[in-house]
Amino acid sequence: MNLARDAQKAGARVGLTSDRIVIEGGKPLRGRIEVRGAKNLATKAMVAALLGDSPSLLQNVPEISDVHVVTRMLDAYGVAVTSPAEGELLLDPSNVLKAHFAQIDALAGSSRIPILFCGPLLHRLGEALIPDLGGCRIGDRPIDFHMDALRAFGAIVDKSYEGIRITAPNGLKGAHIELPYPSVGATEQVLLTAVRAEGVTELKNAAIEPEIMDLIAILQKMGAIITVEPNRTIFIEGVDHLEGYTHRAIFDRNEAASWASLALATDGDIFVGGAAQQELMTFLNIFRKAGGGFDVQEDGIRFFRAGELKPVVVETDVHPGFMTDWQQPLIVALTQADGVSVVRETVYENRFGFTDALVEMGADIVVHKDGYDSPTWRVPRRPLEQVAVITGPSKLHGADVNVPDLRGGFSYLIAALTAQGRSSITNVGIISRGYERFVEKLDALGADFALVD
Template sequence: MNLARDAQKAGARVGLGSDRITIDGGKPLVGRIEVRGAKNLATKAMVAALLGDTPSLLQNVPEISDVHVVMRMLDAYGVAVTQPAEGELLLDPANVEKAHFAQIDALAGSSRIPILFCGPLLHRLGEALIPDLGGCRIGDRPIDFHMDALRAFGAIVDKSYEGIRITAPDGLKGAHIELPYPSVGATEQVLLTAVRAEGVTELKNAAIEPEIMDLIAILQKMGAIISVEPNRTIFIEGVDKLDGYTHRAIFDRNEVASWASAALATDGDIFVAGAMQQEMMTFLNIFRKAGGGFDIQEDGIRFFRAGELKPVVVETDVHPGFMTDWQQPLIVALSQADGVSVVRETVYENRFGFTDALNEMGAHIVVHKSGYDSPDWRVPKRPLEQVAVITGPSQLHGADVMVPDLRGGFSYLIAALTAQGRSTVSNVGIIARGYERFVEKLGQLGAEFSID
């Protein structure tokens, strides 16, 4: 996959008009912005529409490039996708048909969503052909969990030079599945497959993120029977048919945390409309410990500094723990705290690669690539975990940096906004994969920048 090429295409799709932003930093971000539906729910909800016999209406859809990728993939399979109003998608699966592999391969290059098409396509067409998967290079994202789950349902998985061909000549049957790790993607795979499989599926060690719960709500609206039990266990009773849904997507927690971290790093004051307390509680606790303040209102949350920034210890984990997607933007703010902060990454092993550029900008971050043991760790030991030690406060200075991945990319924007002097951030199309109209929002917050 050519990340630079995909980034340029992504930027063009969401109206960036360029792949580079020049920022004059050192100015607090102040103002009001709005976040819409979660990237990690909207794209999955679009795939779920394939399961229905009638059209589905998805509301609060973000204008991001990942949504455009899935729109084009659905179109390739014959799903009619229209936009009746801003932030809405009407998805009609009445004429679903097999798509040419080359077309799907070309569309899927910058997204990992195609793997979730497997279950719905097996139910609708009897087979699925999945190309090599893309996505951000932040660590190992094995698809073994997905393939093992599909095999448990009775699917036959064949790998070839083209990709992965999956068939179910005898249909899909309910299964007893226990995930070795509460993977969000694998949990989604099981849900999207089990709802139409014959019999009952028991899923143990499932992910229970708010976006998973929102997907379950969508499937229940469609006619699915799903019970969420204690201890990460989900029961799904297969049904013969599903209808379409009307659903408003849950807000994007990752975008909220990113703008909150920007307020903390730049000593700004940002009101994020659309944010809700319940889904952000773990982040809000760390935000407050680090010296941040927040004001919960009916229509959003205001984020600001409540005093001097203080060092914290953060361990990423699956929900309800601290999200791995939250630590990257927060690390920039922690570089401004007085003391030593520690961030232990237990989800993805390569997620600290972005810190090299931050060090070039004046941060003091040491990454322990094999982690280290501590009696104070609360999250269980996991393979390939890493630890970043951030010593501050550091005076960041402008630099030329290239975006490596989605969350790291937004972190570079925060660093450039925090730094004294001028920075140029390239490859910003990748940021458009998950941050809606972020350039427009920078303008709303008073950032000084130009698009080259």
């Protein structure tokens, strides 16, 4: 994937007129911003609309480039997507048809969503063609879990130079599936496939993230029968048909945590409208330990510093653990804490690549690429884990940096806004994949910046 080209396209889809931003840092940011629906739910809910026999209405949809990519994919398959009001999408699947492989291939470089089309397309069309997958370069994100799950349902998977062709000549049957790791994507794949498969599907070691539970709520509204039991086990009883849904997407907890980390790093005071406590409890505990304060209100959460920043030890894990998407923005704030913080990444193996630029800006961060043993670790050791040791406080200074991925990109914004002096950040279009109107929000918070051609 060409990151620079992809970033430009991503930004253009949501009205971002430049792929470079220049920031004058060292100023506390204060004000109110709003977060809408979660990137990790909205796009999956759009795919789920393919399963319905009638139109679906998705509300609280964020204006991000990933939503635009999925809209174009659905359009390629004949799904009519319209916007009856701001933040709403009406998805009509009544004329679903086979898309030309070239159309989907052209879009896949901007998203990993195509893999989740498999189940719905097998039910609707009897086959699915999946090209190579794109997305952020944050480590090994194998599709083996997905393919193994589809095979368990009776699908036939053929690989070629073009990509992957999946068929189900005898239909899809319920299956007993145990994931080797509670993968969010694989859990979504099973849910989207099992709801129309014949018989009962038992899924063990499933992901149970809030976005997964919200997807289950959508599927239940459509007519699915899904039971979530203890110990990460989900039972899905297949049904003959599903109707459309009306649903308001859960808020984006990753975006909310990112703005909270910005408030912590810059000694600011930011009210994140639309954020809710329940889905952020694990983050809020670490935020408080690090010296942050928060005020939970009915319409959102206010984030601020409650005193001197303190070092913390963080281990990422699947829900209900500390999300991997939260650690990158938080690391920037931890560069300002007095002492040694430790962040152990156990989900993706390449999530610390962004710290090289932070070191250039003056941060003291040492990455142990193979991790290390500690009797205090709570999460079991995993083969691809890494550990970052952050010693602070560090005086960050401006620098020229290039956005590597979505969360790393927003972390660079935080670093530039925290640093003294001027920073130039390129490839900012990538940030628009998951942060709605982030430039407007920075402006509302009083950031000193300019978009540059």
